[in-house]
Amino acid sequence: MEQAPAAPPTMPRVKLGTQGLEVSKLGFGCMGLTGAYNSPLDDDAGIAVVLHAFRRGVTFFDTSDVYGPHTNEVLLGKALKQLPREQVQVATKFGIRRGADGVSSICGRPEYVRACCEASLGRLGVDCIDLYYQHRIDTSIPIEETIGELKKLVEEGKVKYIGLSEASPDTIRRAHAVHPVTAVQMEWSLWARDIEPEIVPLCRELGIGIVPYSPIARGFFGGRGVTQQLAAESNLKGHPRFSAENLEKNKLLYLKMEELAKKHHCSPAQLALAWVLHQGDDVVPIPGTTKTKNLDANIDSLKVNLTDDDLKEISSQIREEDVAGGRQYTSFQQYTWKYADTPSQGRKSAKY
Numbered sequence: 001m002e003q004a005p006a007a008p009p010t011m012p013r014v015k016l017g018t019q020g021l022e023v024s025k026l027g028f029g030c031m032g033l034t035g036a037y038n039s040p041l042d043d044d045a046g047i048a049v050v051l052h053a054f055r056r057g058v059t060f061f062d063t064s065d066v067y068g069p070h071t072n073e074v075l076l077g078k079a080l081k082q083l084p085r086e087q088v089q090v091a092t093k094f095g096i097r098r099g100a101d102g103v104s105s106i107c108g109r110p111e112y113v114r115a116c117c118e119a120s121l122g123r124l125g126v127d128c129i130d131l132y133y134q135h136r137i138d139t140s141i142p143i144e145e146t147i148g149e150l151k152k153l154v155e156e157g158k159v160k161y162i163g164l165s166e167a168s169p170d171t172i173r174r175a176h177a178v179h180p181v182t183a184v185q186m187e188w189s190l191w192a193r194d195i196e197p198e199i200v201p202l203c204r205e206l207g208i209g210i211v212p213y214s215p216i217a218r219g220f221f222g223g224r225g226v227t228q229q230l231a232a233e234s235n236l237k238g239h240p241r242f243s244a245e246n247l248e249k250n251k252l253l254y255l256k257m258e259e260l261a262k263k264h265h266c267s268p269a270q271l272a273l274a275w276v277l278h279q280g281d282d283v284v285p286i287p288g289t290t291k292t293k294n295l296d297a298n299i300d301s302l303k304v305n306l307t308d309d310d311l312k313e314i315s316s317q318i319r320e321e322d323v324a325g326g327r328q329y330t331s332f333q334q335y336t337w338k339y340a341d342t343p344s345q346g347r348k349s350a351k352y
Contacts, residue, residue: 011057012302014281017182018207021131021161023089025277026299027060028053029213029288034072037219038231041290043075050079052292054088056299062185062211062286064093064135065120066104073123080125091211092120093135093165093185106335108138110149117153133163133185137340143171144178144345151179163211168340169202181208185286186337188212188279190272190318191220191241191253192327199337204282212276215285218242221272222294226254240325249324256317266304270297274304275314 012025032038033046041049050061063072073092080088094116097105113134120129132153134146153159161182164175175181184203186195189212203210216222218236225236225247236242241250257268264271276285287298306314328336 011059011299013059014284016060016131016209016211016282016284017161017180019161019180019182021089021182021209023060023284024058025284026058026302027062027091027211027284027286028058028295029286030061030063030072030076031067032288032290033075034068035233036067037224037234037236038290039233040071043078045290046075047079047082049290049292049295050076051082053295053299054083056296058299059087060089060091060284060286062091062213063124064096064133065116065123066093066096066098066135069098070119070123073120077123077125085126089130090124090126091131091133091163091183092124092129093133094120095133095135095138104331106136106138108134108141108143108146110145113146113149114153117158121158128157129159131161131163131183132159133165133183134167135165136335137164137167137171137342139340139342141342142345143167143175143342147175147178154179165213166335166337166340168337169198170341172199172202172208173206174342176206176208181206183209183211183284185211185213187214187327188276188283188285189215189217189221190257190275190314191217191250191320191323193320194327195337200279204280208282210280210283212279212283212285215276215287216269216272216298219269220250220254221257222267222269223254226251235329238331239329241323241327243325246324253318253322260314260317264304264306264310266301267297269294270301270304271314273298273301274306275311277302278306278311 013022014025016023034040063076095106097107150162163183165185188195225242230236261268261271289295
């Protein structure tokens, strides 16, 4: 098949962290292509979305071994065959194991890290992962052991840069002391702002880039659950903020966002994404979508210019404390950054 054209220079590029990784200012979260909030796309349709993103200047693609599981990496791997590899930055993750019974567990043991990396390289069809994240933190072993193995993978040329997702301040600092952490991936949006007091300043102190996931609030600011019904197969039906009772309360926030968006001549989703994009040059959000029209709209949010006063007004109108329901699925609440400290070295859990 004919290769997609080289990415045009219209998309701003930024340094993610201080270790040398350069990416498009807007990334693309691939998770939804293989089903999560909607039905999975077939391979051709999923590949078409990735190629369209690249044509619009997006070069930073985010996946994980747990999406699918595995099918998301396979799909991205097929798309990568039609792209110039040297122009694309591939991020994937390890650490969440999903059992046959559907129950998830977290593992950061060195041998597991290595096995996951080898498997991801194979599914993606690449020789090296540009950015390899620990998806959730294994609180039963010292973070130094997990990062130590990632450091070896970097030295072997299988990984270029390492990252953490939903890691606590102590875990980030200790990990960074073993090997520089390039990026921390966290939920960050107008309705998820708990990283602002501690995590954001720490990342800036250490020179770590910030990759917000769910920057449009899992589609809420795009109208999901408000102007459009949740898909029957959507896993958001189990999310606290999308329960019928909480959604009814949260609609008020969406209506406020609609009013603010009119003032800025954009959609509520574009304003929500523009707000995240304006949080700093070290911030690279990774919204996902299965529709090219939404992808184009997300990319066009880069054209929405917000002053400091605009940002203050939006932040004061859309407040996290006014949101009904927790930001994380109840079953995953224990794996968020606030609970992600690990034992000090020499003090492993009795579990191992």
